[in-house]
Amino acid sequence: MTMQNEGTMLALRKAGPNPGLELSRVPMPAAPGEDEVIIEVAAAGVCGSDLHIEEWTSAYEFLTPHLPLTLGHEFSGRVSAIGPGVTGWKIGDAVAVKPSKACGGCPACRDSRPDDCSRRAALGIHKDxxxxxxxxxxxxxxxxxPxxxxxxxxxLAEPLAVSGAAVEAGGVGPGDRVLVLGPGTIGQGAALLARRAGAAEVVIVGVNDGPRFAALAAMGFDKLVDLAEPGGKxxxxxxxxxGFDIAIEAAGAEAAVKTALTSLRLKGVMVAVGIHPEPPRTDLTMVARRQLQIRGSARGRHEVWVDVVNALATEPELFSHMVTHRMPLNQAAEAIEIGHRREASKILLLPGASA
Ligand SMILES: [Zn+2]
Ligand SMILES: [Zn+2]
Structure with a gap:
């Protein structure tokens, strides 16, 4: 143990089942238990779901029994304390954290299929x-x-693992023509990882998404379509x-689902990865007649995480274009506002910069 585990720290919290977030002082984490570590957070990304949780949309009402709760499920840092029974890690090791943990006790977990666990719990969603x-x-x-x-x-590993899982769900491979709907972080990651998987063409669609398209342009994408602009359609x-072979719907908007389905070739595949504030209406008759497939994707398998960490380590300058804002935790309210106004690509909160 090298960290002091007394005193308090600043944390961005969801206090109760209503709109808003709270920046408040909470006790430091207790000493780590069996098979646990304490991580000193280097950065934590503001996710679209954090914005939904702030607004308190129906898709996140399932959080209610877990409140109050410190948010933040996209984070990295360094190991700062090690609990009993932990081997293979030392203080100072740099880590990314897979926030979602399998329960260990459900039929899927007992059958050695933890990825199919139906009772997962995630840091920043179910736990601090x-x-x-x-x-x-x-x-x-x-x-x-590394x-x-x-x-x-x-x-960035967490959102990239979500993107990577979507690319994998779509079966993107060499020569494929891919449409990405929604140029936010998940869409950007999907575009990057589809290109890495050998896609012949990646077209990205947005609506009033200037700053996010600027990030994509910096990463070498030139087929960017803003449907809010004249002639976009x-x-x-x-x-x-x-028609595209694969459409990855990462916008979480009803109009984007329609655009995805109507832009696919016959028998094309739409991957649903966007989270919708309200359930979208979907023309399933067209899906039937055009023999389309709709596949859901939400979270990367361990192998996808390993893959995206390798990608990050290989081309850090490329991926760094995804980050438009680095802000101290005590500016969290402003960060959330910037997120809502869609002026940002990825916003990272740096808790260490707040002291
Ligand atoms: Zn997220
Ligand atoms: Zn389980």
Whole structure:
């Protein structure tokens, strides 16, 4: 134990089942238990779901029994204390954290299929997360970050694993023509990882998404269609030609689902990864007639995490374009506002910078 586990720390919390978030002082995490570590958080990303939780949309009412709660499920940092029984890790190790942990006791877990666990619990969703200087995490959830990678960028591993899972669910491979709907972090990651998987063409669609398109342009994407601009629809139709092989819906908007389904070729695949504030209406008759497939995706398998950490370590400059804001935790309210106004691409909160 090297950290002091007395006193309090600043944390961004959801206090109760109503709109808003609270920046408040909470006790430091207790000494880590069996198979746990304390992580000193280097960075924690503000996710679209944090914005939904702040607004308190129906998709997140399931959090109610877990409140009050420190949010932050996209984080990285360094091991600062090690609990009994932990081997293979030392203080100072840089890590990314898989926030979602299998229960260990359900039929899928007992059958050695933890990825199919139906009772997962996640840091920052069900338990205190990374919008604080320190967080307690089960050692099973750690991924080592290579020394060459700035630990701050490790906070991109979680959303990139979501993107990677969507690319995998769509079966993206060499030569595929891919449409990404929603140029936010998940869409950006999907575009990058689809290109990495060999896609011949990646077209990204948004609506009033200037700052996010700027990040994509910096990462070398030039087929960017803003449907809010005059001629956007026509441009998309032209780029679609006979239809895309795969559409990744990462916008969480009813209109984007429609655009995805109508832009696919016959027997094309739509991957649903966006979270919708309200359930969208979907033209399933068209899905039937055009023999489309809709596949859901939400979370990366361990192998996908390993893959995205490798990708981050190989091309850190490329991925760093995803981050437009790095802000201290005590500016969290402003960060949430910027997020709501869609002026940002990824916003990272740096708890260590707040002191
Ligand atoms: Zn997230
Ligand atoms: Zn389970």
């Amino acid at each position: 997360g990374g919008f604080a200087p320190y967080v307690c995490a089960p050692v099973s959830q750690l991924l080592p970050l 020394d060459t990678l700035d630990p701050v960028l490790g906070a 026509e441009r998309l139709a032209e780029l679609a030609g006979d």
